[in-house]
Amino acid sequence: MSTPDDPDALRAEVRGWLAQHHSADLDRREWLSAVVDRGYAVPRWPADAFGLGLPDELARVVEEEFRRADAPGSGQDRLNLWAGTVLAYGSADMRARFLRPLLLGELNMCLLYSEPGAGSDLAGVRTRAVRDGDGFLVDGQKVWTSHAAQADYGMLVARTDPGVPKHEGISFFFLPMHQDGVQVRPLRQMTGERHFNEVFLTGARVPAANMLGEPGQGWRVLQTALAYERVMLGETNRGASTRSAKQGSGDADLVELARSRGKFDDPVLRQDIARVLMLRQVNRWNGRRADSELAAGTSSPLVSLGKLVMSRLLHETGRVQSAIAGPEAMLEGEGNPEGDDANFAAMNAFFTSIGGGTDQIQRNIIGERVLGLPKEPDPYRGVAFEDVPRSG
Amino acid sequence: MSTPDDPDALRAEVRGWLAQHHSADLDRREWLSAVVDRGYAVPRWPADAFGLGLPDELARVVEEEFRRADAPGSGQDRLNLWAGTVLAYGSADMRARFLRPLLLGELNMCLLYSEPGAGSDLAGVRTRAVRDGDGFLVDGQKVWTSHAAQADYGMLVARTDPGVPKHEGISFFFLPMHQDGVQVRPLRQMTGERHFNEVFLTGARVPAANMLGEPGQGWRVLQTALAYERVMLGETNRGASTRSAKQGSGDADLVELARSRGKFDDPVLRQDIARVLMLRQVNRWNGRRADSELAAGTSSPLVSLGKLVMSRLLHETGRVQSAIAGPEAMLEGEGNPEGDDANFAAMNAFFTSIGGGTDQIQRNIIGERVLGLPKEPDPYRGVAFEDVPRSG
Amino acid sequence: MLFEFTEEQRALRSAVRELLADHADEQRVRSTAAGELGHDPQLWKLLAEQLGVTGLAVPERSGGAGAGPVELAVVQEEFGRALFCGPYLGSSVLAATLLDALGDETGHLTEIAAGHRIAAVALAEDTAGWDVPRLGATATEDGGTWRVSGAKRFVLDAACADVLLVVTRGPRVFAVDPADRGVTVQPLQVFDPTRRQADVRFDRATAQPVGDPDRSAAALDRALRTAEVMLAAEQAGGARAALDMAVDYARTRFQFGRAIGSFQAVKHLCADLLVEVESAHSAAFAAAWALAEDAPQIDEHTALAQAFCSEAFEKAAADNIQIHGGIGFTWEHPAHLYLRRARTGTRLFGSPDQHRERYLAATGC
């Protein structure tokens, strides 16, 4: 199966293929199977990994045609964090076992990174994985895991050697979730919603063959997985909640709310509203600049700034929304949509200012990686993990 | 000369003495001489140091009566930082030479602490004092020194031993200012004013007999001197400028300014003005609480907060003042008093947010000393000063 | 003297704090807040009988302790720390102050002071808010019987009240039996379940006039100003609790081998919060003393206290969550309970913006 190396020819080919094979009422699994077989699922990947070995600019043509046809399944080489991590660090055996099912979406997956004792300091994970025969026994607790109850496997970061510095004693596994040693407990957020879980690992077993990378190489594997996740989050809608899509989506909301409450002639509120609208607009422009700069192949500081701006924007929106709602902001529930929205916005903003690296951690990253400011001295550099002070 | 240990009797005695001896047209030196001789200058100090050995509550009676009579010279045991430092750490010889002239105000003094390379990190002074016969030779540069040109002596913090950790190698001196090795250059502030100087020390000589405390004990002496300074600054009007007294002094200023510019009906400005007035009021209350708590003998966290609040208040005042002044804030000079005041306020606010410990340092102090939060790890604890990294 | 507490005031504070520690810990607060009533009658009984605080500011001749606004504020500050859940602000502060100021002779006040009766003041309306001169509820006399009509909103503690004090245009104050057929009490789904509110509709409900009509305006002013200051004191206490929680966590939670409180980002947030917390205490108690001394600055100081303490508490509650990180975002952690209390207080009795306008007016600006 040869593929044209001319964009126009490629475009014609993909378009033709889509016209011939795609239809909206196809069975999803059957369709994905055809996409994977044709190489369009992961066009950048090599032929022995379901791909076509295309350079980025040609692969984007494939993705564009899929988008145009509203056909799912392409671009997984950029967006499928599970398969991407397996490709990057999995053994031949793991690739054989996992790649195709992951590309077909046949496996439900979850992330087992964060721990109650290791939030911002992800390298501080305490969950232990101890060698036991042809596998490892895992003990510890993970938190903020989405879809844990449905997951077949969890990508697990665990400590296999506490006697070396913290980044060096971590390993990375595909942990089977359906076993007695894995207990999932839903975690209730302060908004009242339940989108995450705690996962208790008690003598959970993972085959040694399910390790990605070498023992002690888990931190590097994790960086690859996190990079995939950032790209994915950039393109899909993120949030602690199905409701969060409402926020920051358009300018009309605050203005309409103020109008409907007869407060749009309040000069103080008008200033607040204008600030929020402007910040949204500027953030959209920053996003466009980031896109252009990334497309032009240069690294963009703007990518690092987005989350921080979004955090400020969401907190500000919650604040202004509450001011407009007035006493109604004392209420919640379906019967009180204005108060409910304002309170939800104000609370859910913390999801962005805390989750995936707090605002404080983001500022460190921007200061150090973008502005080149020096790191803080780390008195435990080179110290074995077990000798580093910890909570409690 | 016995002194009553009953407050009322003491009050009567002091009042009687003042009635007999004080008159507004007395020569200042003559008057101070009488006050010192009577023991009222430093009532808490022992009899062999010009005092009466009174406890604080009786000493305050003396001070009150002096205040009531508008007579200067009492309370120097709390407020005369020069004499207080000599009493605390000076040898018998230094006390004999300096105490009385200092209490009589016969000596002009200045502070030689800060250096271009040691601002917030006062213990990082690089000015060296090297033993030479019966004295020391001093080389280095000091900055932010008031009254340097008029001073007879400067209280000097200098490094006598760079081979030990930074707090341990500092000594404290009374440096004669009238000598060739001392060059004073006025420093111009960004406001255009000149209230401070740079002092260049090039082989300046100080007798070993002018050292306060032991060699290497300078940091402790400095803490005593700084404590005196804080009390003094709390009671006298501080500022980078003779103009700064205008700021924060009354609530009428912003309101009057807004009225005169026809902007006091602007609801957005009204909110800003109200915030400033409220912050001033709250700060006054905080000050009263600090006074009560100190008077009651308990330590007060509020003392530490005052400077931080004042910084915020002054910056906010400058901001609001500029907003009220509008385009006039583009101007300065005597012919443009509104703009000049607004610009001066905005610039001079940095004197408080930077001088005497930046806001950032103040927050460290509050966090650590008041809230008990742990210090940052110091990778150079115990390291010789000469081995600690420095600028440039 | 301003900001100097007497021995009695200190003892009162300790007594309240101990009682709450013993009988209203977080677990109890959560279960009370989750209950239908939103109020713990057992605890109320202890407060009434053991400490006598249900009638703290009620004159002794009406069966109260005869204490004043400063003592009330001390209690409220402790209540704020512990997220006390019950009809204190609505009944023992707002209603009791109103009845006392009206020179009430109906006996309600004595019963409230004893903790046997709970009263709710139905005042706010949709367009008027808490602005008395703009109220629209009406009262009409018909053959010697008074009847009131109107839609009241955000009535504190209405659902557990034994008597409703309705404010009508004029203003005038009437007592209405919640069981009257002309009364509909609709509990609201509140964001802060530790402070219950209801909408109350009056449709020609039978009403008893309360107090001298000529004193109604002044009495309402006194009652509202008092309630604002007591809310401010509660907020000052809540802000301090949030800061204490943040500092405790920052001292004990390690990341990167260090207590997170050793990082300036966290340390400086805490330092700035201490400024807010201490200032809120100053603002609330300055206003309480002004009330106690009937000082001419009552209006000015109460407006300041409400605006300042509302915002200080909101900031403390929010920063506490941020400092806690992920755990602070969970339902199980108490941080959000303080956020709920803080956000609600900011909207009760008017917004900070409105209070600032009132402050300017009161200072003669």
Add this chain to the structure above:
Amino acid sequence: MLFEFTEEQRALRSAVRELLADHADEQRVRSTAAGELGHDPQLWKLLAEQLGVTGLAVPERSGGAGAGPVELAVVQEEFGRALFCGPYLGSSVLAATLLDALGDETGHLTEIAAGHRIAAVALAEDTAGWDVPRLGATATEDGGTWRVSGAKRFVLDAACADVLLVVTRGPRVFAVDPADRGVTVQPLQVFDPTRRQADVRFDRATAQPVGDPDRSAAALDRALRTAEVMLAAEQAGGARAALDMAVDYARTRFQFGRAIGSFQAVKHLCADLLVEVESAHSAAFAAAWALAEDAPQIDEHTALAQAFCSEAFEKAAADNIQIHGGIGFTWEHPAHLYLRRARTGTRLFGSPDQHRERYLAATGC
């Protein structure tokens, strides 16, 4: 395309930056700013002859380079970084745009483009500010001779101008010779000596009508919007320079044995400033592109750019001083020069509050 600079635009930026580095370093800026003229004619000549930027946005038919608002903004951003001292905003931006938009045939434009003539637009008045419909200056025709009267304030670069463009009620635009006996130019004592302003009084000064009166309102709108955006671009450049200065200092200044930029207090201030600086660049250039494309959002985007960039620059300039500590408080350090520029820009052409109101109006809110 939006935010993607062409090769030519990049080359223009480099050329301006190099010229300023060679001929307008801090020392030169200080001496020019301290001089009577407030303007360096040598440098102006180089800008005109070597780079041709004095007529950058002037059409080629009028002797200009025929470039557009994006190019102007590139130049202004560089001028902002280097605190360029000269009549560019007043003459090459405001006056040139106005003359071009008016379809001027007087030849002024050609001379301005060549750098041979400097024009100043006398617009703002005490009560009207920069609000054209509220202007009070008058023009009367008397036997074929027009005469203008009025008191104009904050006229950019008036003292070094060869021609004054006066805006009168109507609006209408007239050219006036500053040497006319009816003209009094009173240089102002400006807080930012790198941007000169004057009050100009016209007392029946002889005036030449400029352009078609029917186009005056639109031309003034275009000129003011352009000047606002170019001020915003200058502010974006100034903000970036202040941040660069702060970051350089934070990297090299040691306290407590560590570069101060390793402390979170300083690092996080810088990180937050980067957000402001990058966002200011986005805002300024989005508006420049809107002007370049005559997009329907011109009004909205220019208002946004002015409000946003003013505040971003003020914050950057202030935080830069704070990060520098004592040295930043001295006259000798350049930090305050940026603060002066920033504070002045915030008040020129209206306040951020006013721009936000204009933004809401422009977005149809």
